[in-house]
Amino acid sequence: MALQYQIAAALCIVLHICGCTPPTALVTPAPTPAPTSAPSTSAVEINLANGxxxxxxxxxxxVRGKVAIxxxxxxxxxxxxxxREHESLIVVxxxxxxxHAALLAVGAHATHPGIWSRDKSTTNDLKLEPPAGDVLSVQVQYVMDGVTRRCDLGEWIEDARxxxxxxxxxxxxxxxxxxxxxxxxxxTADVTGSIVGLVTFGDELVAYAQVIPDQAEIATPxxxxxxARIPPEGSDVVLILKALTP
Structure with a gap:
């Protein structure tokens, strides 16, 4: 119940801010090195704190951020x-x-992060429990070579093999x-900084749907x-999260 009360309180804060903050029109980002802004649209955005x-x-x-690596x-x-900037694409x-509270405000529902464990009493000693919650679209908007682009964050990831x-x-x-x-x-994620995860630390706000143990001897990175797809380090970006399930 404590978790529910905390999340409910966070949602109330967001809704209170939403009701008190004047909306501002979205604008199109300028080419680098000028800072990027939120996506260009005829909709209205509610501007909260810190981007x-x-x-x-x-x-x-x-969420406004910058390219980390x-x-x-x-x-x-x-x-x-x-x-975790040394192992993250984006820092915010x-x-x-x-x-989390903002996602609740747009109707998304959270459940739990993934976990993994080893049980050496069985032949298959690795136990994986995938994360659960609404499926999210995770996109990034950025400017590269003077062109404003928007793509799935997954396009910034490739298999080294x-x-x-x-x-x-x-x-x-x-x-x-x-x-x-x-x-x-x-x-917990306020302490660890885990906003969008890839490997499974078990603390993720937004988690990759597949469990990847965070030990290299179990899951080789x-x-x-x-x-080639990522603008220079320090470039301004906008992380865009949206629930794909009702």
Missing amino acids: LLINQSAGEVL RQGFLEQLVCFKGT NVAASHI HQDQFKSIFVFAGSHFEADGRGGKRY HWQANT
């Missing part, structure tokens, strides 16, 4: 600043719990709450940044 926006008519949550193996796809300055194509399927897992050491609770 978090809601496009109510489209059912989208938009454009080469190397990936464990995370989107993280909060000061956490919006707390995971605020994005050149064997598999990345299947861009994500769910609204919702992370979880944990004891804060002071008798209260804290939202092979998903890496697709450098």
